[in-house]
Amino acid sequence: GITEAQARVIVNNALKLYSQDKTGMVDFALESGGGSILSTRCSETYETKTALLSLFGIPLWYFSQSPRVVIQPDIYPGNCWAFKGSQGFLVVRLSMKIHPTVFTVEHIPKTLSPMGNISSAPKDFAVYGLENEYQEEGQPLGQFTYNQEGESLQMFQALEIPDKAFQIVELRILSNWGHPEYTCLYRFRVHGQPAQ
Amino acid sequence: GITEAQARVIVNNALKLYSQDKTGMVDFALESGGGSILSTRCSETYETKTALLSLFGIPLWYFSQSPRVVIQPDIYPGNCWAFKGSQGFLVVRLSMKIHPTVFTVEHIPKTLSPMGNISSAPKDFAVYGLENEYQEEGQPLGQFTYNQEGESLQMFQALEIPDKAFQIVELRILSNWGHPEYTCLYRFRVHGQPAQ
């Protein structure tokens, strides 16, 4: 058994970590912190032409989420970047040059999905360190699988701390969990050690 | 020792408080609740001309956070108002006339700062109650110090509940934790008792 005081400490520490972007680790991809999306290579945004914005009854344009949402913290259902098919690319410029060590991928929990499943979630993916945004094959930092039966937020350790430091990383999604038309990326984070 | 039921109560109460804007107290400065920024007196926003917004490859403008973010709840890294130097002013009109009793200042936790420190955080600051936005020296409501080794969210009690009620308060930052170029304000809240 534990005392009330011990229970409070456990709870407070858990809330403290939760309030630190849930990980307590710097996200070097975060847009407000200096990260930016450089390119989606040849992935195409999946346009549904369904969210119509109008003013005074006059239709203006169809809205769809841009790739920038992948490095923004809001992960409410729908606030994802959807690309056609199950293979996509995202080239991200980090806020500074780091030795990437951990990657975080988030998707909405199944409980919040109106469809009752998260078939649009990414499945197998790989991360590469790039010297510049045009480099075609960067240094592999690891290949991972987002588990649709796992937690909403999943963290993946790079196989080894790379000798080189990178300010540009490429996220390559290789498959999804079954959605035939698109894959949705809610949030991708990059953690690591700043280069000296 | 405590029982499971008692542990659940502790957890639920902690979550409840957390969900109540972490303090469970009205924030009369909150913009969406009726608060507004009247003036920054002679402080200058620190412009870095770094966040460039473009459309179809055409540069449009440089973006920087306005003082309004200080009374908005998003405190992700970068979502702060930065003023030049370590001395700044913020004149806030509260949603109603109150006897201010407690002030809350928040900064990002050190763990989330890409620089590994929070030298841009405010250090010594003072709060004044103003009769009107042009009043130069209002009624002192207290002088405080935000502790860079403390919690991300810190609350400061006014020395005494002021007899007078105020709808305008001035936040005067007197020093920061060492950043040579700017000071970042993430969020400032004002709590108190509505005037009769």
Next chain:
Amino acid sequence: PMSGGPCCSHARLARTPYLVLSYVNGLPPI
């Protein structure tokens, strides 16, 4: 589904109807 490695235009982002944010002069104030 696409095959092969990364491909095509790198200016793709500039052709999309989205506001693109890029940091051109160091970190924003944090």
